[in-house]
Amino acid sequence: MIAGIDLGTTHSLVGIMDSGFPVLIADADGRRLTPSAVWFPECGEPVVGWPALEKKPTHPSLVVTSVKRLIGRRVAEAAVSSSGCAVEAGPDGGVRILVGSLSLSPEEISALILSKLKADLEMSCGVSVDRAVITVPAYFNDAQRSATKRAGELAGFTVERILSEPTAAALAYGLDRLGERARVAVYDLGGGTFDISVLELNCGVFEVLSTNGDTSLGGDDLDAALAKAWGVARFDAEKIKRALTDSDSVEFDHHSYLRSDLDAACLPIIEKTRRHCLRSLSDAHLETSALDAVVLVGGATRMPIVRRFVAEIFGREPDVSQHPDEAVALGATIQAGILEGGLQNLTLLDVTPLSLGIETFGGLMNVIIPRNTTIPCKAGEMFTNAVANQSAMSISVLQGEREMARDNWPLGRMDVPFPPSPKGQARVGVQFELDANGILHVLARDTASGRDTVIDIHSAVEVSDEAVEKMLGDSLEYAFEDMDERIFTEAKLKADEMLPAVDSALNALGEKVPVEIRSAISGLVQKIRSALEARSTSDLKTLLGELDTLTEPLATALLEQTLA
């Protein structure tokens, strides 16, 4: 596997191809953006990301941020001063960053950020990942690119490719499918930098025709202008700015702020990007009419005024279909997938045309191998018994994209015997293996006895194109109904489990439950029964939540009673 990495000035992201799809990885707290900040505590190991950023206000000299502005630079270069770090010249004239008693190269610090991304990635996918694609701005020179590559190597990666950020963005937007000689502009307005690039697609490869920009122009400048205009702190100005992206006016601290005022204050700054755009077009010897697409990258391009401005300059609406913060990382991941070879030879025969799964509780489809997975492949899940003293599990193997089992095609059925056990105690592993010949081997194992049950299904891949089209069409047509039914079924399963449990808890506790609680519970139970009858999903979910809260003390009391 090859990781795709956006090593950004303020934030970094990492992704990986998973069964044919690029996915970005979240850290242990569920956040996909990792601040490119490193804190060097007085004792102990360096810390990367959010905790480092939090230390910046109190320990500015021990936290390094924006190290990307220094990588591959010489101390003499003017931009060095803009990072805010104390620096000195190394023996070769290269930058060394002074932090506490340490003197480190920008590569070494970048390597710490990359190591953190590597660790998050490996934690998430459970295997070690030693190869990477890393993105850099299009204007990075050889020294900056080599230094970025070295940083990757210091972090333990073999760097398969250093990819230009606009190229990555174009890949994320799927512009490689535009056809030969397509030309696209990538407008990237981040927190601290602005880049504009014009690319041309040639034989499936993007070439950067021109690139231009300003390394000290971005959302931060908008915050400063707004803070001045509104007389608020920059931190608050940023918050109000974001809120005004989604609405025309917002209330903040008993004041109301209008988007029209924001637009007036920001326009002069956004206007500064115009000459870079025009320059980039003229360097590429193109008129705006020769462009096939304009795409947006960077958090600040969410702002309506920026989108209008881009549309005006380029004479066409920009494509906003991708997440502007994630496009570069997504593109790096797609490039990694291409290098892995997984994306190159996709023909219909090599992938599962439709999802394969089994029926589970409540008649739901549980997908085990998603459609478009490259063959051969293997995947599985563990299941348990829904009913006490059940002595066999009947497994129905299904193919299709619908949420309810009955709407998919049955491929086969098998019974897996196991010793009768209380509800939820049996453990049956079900594994699907689709071999290179397109034969699906379904293996079920009762983990207690180790006994295997196997069936082979030969028709899993040979499905006519028309049938696949119909299934996909239906799954879109009925998407809302299907999803609604799945959510209702899941809520109903929860109700089926909770109502008897509440009943038996009330019985067991008897007098110990105060009368008013008992009657509140039975009122709720009544309402739940009605919601079940009326098939009202949202009521059902709310009521079950209330019942959960109301009966929480019962569970504790029961436990105490058992222990006493």
Ligand code: AMP
């Ligand atoms: P980036 O460097 O690409 O992460 O972009 C960060 C910049 O985008 C910061 O200046 C943010 O204030 C700005 N930004 C992020 N989300 C929004 C939003 N919803 N509306 C306006 N600006 C945003």
